[in-house]
Amino acid sequence: MEPLGTFEIIIRVLYQLSSVWIALLLLFALSIAFKRRLGLYGKLFDSPIGMIGFGLVMFWVFVGIFGAMDLIITHDPLSQVSGMKNKVPGTPLAGAGEGDYAWYLLGGDNLARDVFSRVVKGAWIVVQIAPLATLFAFMVGITLGLPAGYYGGRLDTFLSFLANLILAFPVILLFYLLVTPEIVATGLPTMMAIVLFMFPIIFLGVLLNSRYRTQPAFRTPLLIGVLGFALWLYLALISENGYLVRSIPGLPSVLDPFDIPGGILVVFVSVVFVNSPTVFRIVRGLAMDIKTRDYVAAAQTRGEGPWYIMLWEILPNARGPLIVDFCLRIGYTTILLGTLGFFGLGLPPESPDWGSTINEGRKLLSIYLHPALPPALALLSLVLGLNLLADGLREESLKD
């Protein structure tokens, strides 16, 4: 079998990604057709920058999803094929059997694994962790930032001091202290997860309760349903083998559908931990600004409770900057995940995430370029897409 030329490699990579192109085309066609009825999301399609950003982001989201469904990858990202070590892009597979894909499209890395498949699988890790971790950080930041900004006083001083304390830590030092096998062994990340994951439940509970407080007949079943489901998810996330921490029983294993490996959990928790003080500061600032508005005064005069005002008067009016920051922060979280991988912290060493792959590739960078460059460019384009998306959103949300 002949090695592939540059042109052929590009064609084959594009063909391999065909499911992604179809999904992107469908998404864009539908969104543009109905953009007048889709609110802020629809307005995004009026700004070219926003469209490019959204396209880049959705590209990687689809790559991640279809990659996880094994539609894109050509080889197993973890299996090593002898004779393929550090081979250049387009090298035919040594000893290819029936049904094997015949080439390493983007070459092999220093352990003879397929670079293309690893980048695709790495996208799934980022697409799973980054938005979810950012969402959790927002829940924590909002739940603490709203009362701090609204009430002010001692509560504000105390919470701001705590936030500044975490912010004064250089991120890398914090990662080096928190994300080590020794710390995982102490069970500290699980403790932090127990505390941090509680905030979304509190947030949901207070949100719904403050809205439907006056209609108990509707509120009580709603709260029981939503909080019950949230609690079950919470326990399932945290408990392992039927235990919360080593001795405290959590969810029985029968009801525990998924176990998060300690390595992933500690990465997730520390990323949430690092991001939430910044979100807290933003929400606090917005709350302090918005609480002086007339509609807040009107709600106070109506006799609404403080949590109703915070969550249903202040929060919706702060959504513009928060949505923009959410996009930027997903990008920042992606960078943080890459940093963790780059220093070999947390995720298992053979994991195909982009940071670890860059870290492995850089050791032989002066001789072999191809293992390190694809994940680096992938990370770059995803973060760029998120930044452009945030810019487009900011522009469009300022228009009205």
Place this chain on the structure above:
Amino acid sequence: MGLFILRRFGVMLLTALCLTFVVFFLTNLYPNLEKLAKTQGNQRMSDEQVQTWLDNRGYSDPLLTKYGRWLGVMPGFTKTLNDGQFVGTCVRPGQTPEETPRFCGIVQGDWGYSTRFKADVDEIIWKRLGNTLYLMMWVMILMVPSALLVGVLAGMREGSRTDRSLSTFSILSTATPEYVSGVIFIAVFTSSTVGLKWFKGTATQAMEQPTFENFFLPVLTIALYGMGYIARMTRASMTEVMTAQYIRTARLKGVSFPNIVIKHALRNALIAPFTVIMLQFPWLLNGVVIVESLFNYKGFGWVLVEAAGNNDIQLLLAVSVVSVFVVLITQLISDIGYVYLNPRIRIS
């Protein structure tokens, strides 16, 4: 103003105390101590041997006692082992009981002894910090003027083609973390197989004799990531100033465009970026760690990685004290500078 600075210093001390305590707590968790014992003693120690090793060196005492010893408000731990070896928290190798001071801690100006490098902590920190400060200096020299230039040029005429292209550049540079741009630069400029071979891929020699060839890439890598953010802030503040009434008045009076920008707009537009530049220092610290490991430059970031990787408690504490003070002092300077630059703001 004096009271403000005094209060800020108080908060700073409190923050530093809290943070060092957190670091102390994390590094003194049992699995970390066990790792320390095994790297210092030998890898095949049994659980009891680890326990005796820790007992003999005072690591098994209550956390607050140990923290007090590190601060220098509690007398140091000393013990003569069965084989006549004299060990303790204040004891340097080869010291006799008579030479050992009773207290040794931060209050006494003693930063402790690094178990990884077998040397005094302050010696290591000063030497490595010097390397990093030199790196930071060049980063600042490259980053600040070019970021301000990009921001001012982009914000001068909002929506123009210059603005579009420079804004794209700044977005691109904020989206490129150091480990991505570093890898790309090494690939493009240094690779021995393909590429341009303009620069060297490592900065190891730059510690003794920095040249443009071996030092430019690390500087560029750090500067680029911070540059975009400062440029965007400068652009935002510049566009805001350019729509102000006094700029319109100047235009109507017939002042030439370069004169408007330089004499009227620039000074007011540079207040906001000043704060941003100061707050960039903590981020630069992150960049320094990444770039120092990528380019193999042995500075402060390298010490951080080594200390954390080997659970070198006292070195790690010193590293965190230094970095926390960098963060807090830059915050203080940015607050004071903001008041100084913008007379409309009063603290009291």
